[in-house]
Amino acid sequence: MTHSKSDSGKHIRYVIAGGGTAGWMAAAALARFAPPGTEIALVESDAIGTIGVGEATIPQIHLFNGALGLDEAEFVRETKATFKLGIEFDGWLREGETYMHAFGAIGRRAGLLPFQHYWLRAKQLGFAKPLMRYSLNELAARTLCMQRGRRAQGAPEMPYAYHFDAGLYAAHLRRFAEARGVVRHEGLIEEVARDGESGAISALRLNGKREIGGDFFFDCTGFRALLIGQTLGTDYEDWTQWLRCDRALAVPCANGGDFTPYTRAIARKAGWQWRIPLQHRIGNGLVYSSAHLSDDEAAEVLLGNLDGAPLADPRPIGFTTGARREMWRGNCLAIGLSAGFLEPMESTSIHLIQSTISRFLSVLPSGNPDPAIVNWFNAQCEFEWARIRDFLILHYHANAREGEAFWDGVRAMDLPDTLNAKIAQWQASGFIHREHEELFTEVGWFQVLVGQGVEARGYNPLADAMPEGDLRKLLDGTEAMLVEEVRRMPTHLQFVQTMLKTVKPQGVPA
Incomplete structure (x- = not known):
């Protein structure tokens, strides 16, 4: 140089x-x-x-790869990547119940208010459907479909990330x-x-x-x-007073089960298990509290819940959050x-x-x-990390898995003041505020609060200005449009295979 x-x-x-x-x-x-x-x-x-x-990543990875000028199809080939539309949380509220933190919009904004207030009003009136019905990403994910861009006029964008x-x-x-x-x-x-x-x-x-x-x-x-x-x-x-897991075991396994365009996070008795499907294998791991589960027990839980044969011995990782x-x-x-x-x-x-x-x-x-620049930088990092920390704590704290020592403990713990305020604002009137440039949006908090069973007692009364018939049309029309959009999509597997065909073989000039 x-x-x-x-x-x-x-x-x-x-x-x-x-x-x-x-x-x-x-x-x-x-x-x-x-x-x-x-x-x-x-x-x-x-x-x-x-x-x-x-x-697994979140959609902001496009900013990094795009800034470098990486070709997406080549990146997908070189990293054995698949696509990700969100994260399914299985059993975090109760065993057998699932919800998804999906990327992208939920419903449609109307007037001054975001969708959650209209959904909360419709819920009180008895005709609101689960959030999945108003999420393009979740509807596509649940049907194992994937696309880029929009096909139907008026359909929302479908942001995505990768597993790689x-x-x-x-x-x-x-x-x-x-x-x-x-x-x-x-x-x-x-x-x-x-x-x-x-x-x-x-x-x-x-x-x-x-x-x-x-x-x-x-x-x-x-x-x-x-x-x-x-x-x-x-x-x-x-x-660790809030995020009490301190160990993880990671193991890849052979492909099996659904080729999901989403990550799975499955609650276990003393932590949770991840499942990340790639082109050539599935990444798996168990995050757990060593105070509630021994390493041998953790390995038994992890190896007993794989989609295919393990491709290596489980790798232990110790950490302090x-x-x-x-x-x-x-x-x-x-x-x-x-x-x-x-x-x-x-x-x-x-x-x-x-x-x-x-x-x-x-x-x-x-x-x-310059110290002034360094101080600003560190303050921004401190804010970003603390707000992500709060979002993770919410998943643990708001659970109804009664009778399990680990989950009983995190449900009873004192929370950071910033998280207490967020929960209280939601419970009071369905209000969610994204402070400064915190990573997770109002829609992300909305999905997790609802998915974890945190009930809002009310909603913004401006939502009452919409006639009930129009409210029904807003919800039903949004759902119908999204269902039709998903109906036209290729499967996740077809999408990946089609993309890989567009990449020049290695060694062949572009």
Whole structure:
């Protein structure tokens, strides 16, 4: 790469400690957007495995892939991806009951009010149907259908995300990044060198005494948090008082069952199980509380609830849910698991990597980072993580699984004030407020509050201005339009197969 100088007269050298999804997403983004001449190095060791818990995403992944200019069909082929229209929560309220947090709109807004107020009024009048009947994404998901774009006039968009192999995604991004000048260094980081005067990180020392110097460092070392935690001593805020699971087992299995365009999160007696269908296998895992379930019992539960034969032994993962109090300190930024851990029930892990990278690029430092910028950055991260935390807590807390110690405990726990306020506002009048730029929208909260059995006592009285006959037409007309839209869709399997046929074979010029 050609060299340029910052305002301090030095070449800007970025060093990424660790690979995996976080490291290679950072490398690809920097390679694409950093000023010409920026030096980018990534240090990883084949001897250290990656966690790769999250293989499901949310629709914001399109922003990242699109910004890089990745071809979607090629991405789907290279990562063995399938499509995702939402997440089904099975048994979270009661055994045998399911609901879906689907992407996209629920119903149609009318006048000043969002749909939930009209639905709540119709519910009081006795003719509201389950939310599924007013959700294009859920209707398509339940019938195993998939499409892009709109066919019928007036139909809503159908936003989607992906299920993919996180290891293959990292490899895809590695090829992208290395083709644009990122230099990968193989080796174990044995020491993190610091400037004796400022305390800033100055270099990574690898086995064999090689030294990789830099101006700014990204900690993508996973739970070890080698730079942000072990070296810089940044505090970690523990959230296990609310999110009490501390263990996971992950295992792939052979394909079987429905080829679902949605993720499944299935409640178990001391946690929950994920199911993520890919083209070549199904990703499975059990997230659980070790205080309520032994590792052997967890393995028995997981292996006893697979769609096909296991393709490996279950891989144990221990974690402490929480987040760094400062994700950016000095000349170091934590990305991914080094920044914190929120369990993957709402598929936020890869999004948090993406949002951290995007936020960093919006304030890209050209020399020593200004404390005012760093303070703003950390405040934004703190807000984002805490609001996602609240959304996850709601799934656990609002349950009616009585007689199970784990679920009884989370139902009785004290909640963060921010979540208490959200629930109280909904219960009072069906009101949901999306604060600032919190990740989950009013529609997302609406689906989970209803799905978890949190009842609203009323609704905005402006909804009463609509004559009852018109209210019926609003609900029935919306449902009929969505059902007709889904009727025209190909199946998820047909959609994936058709997309793969559009990709040029590897090695063939486009």
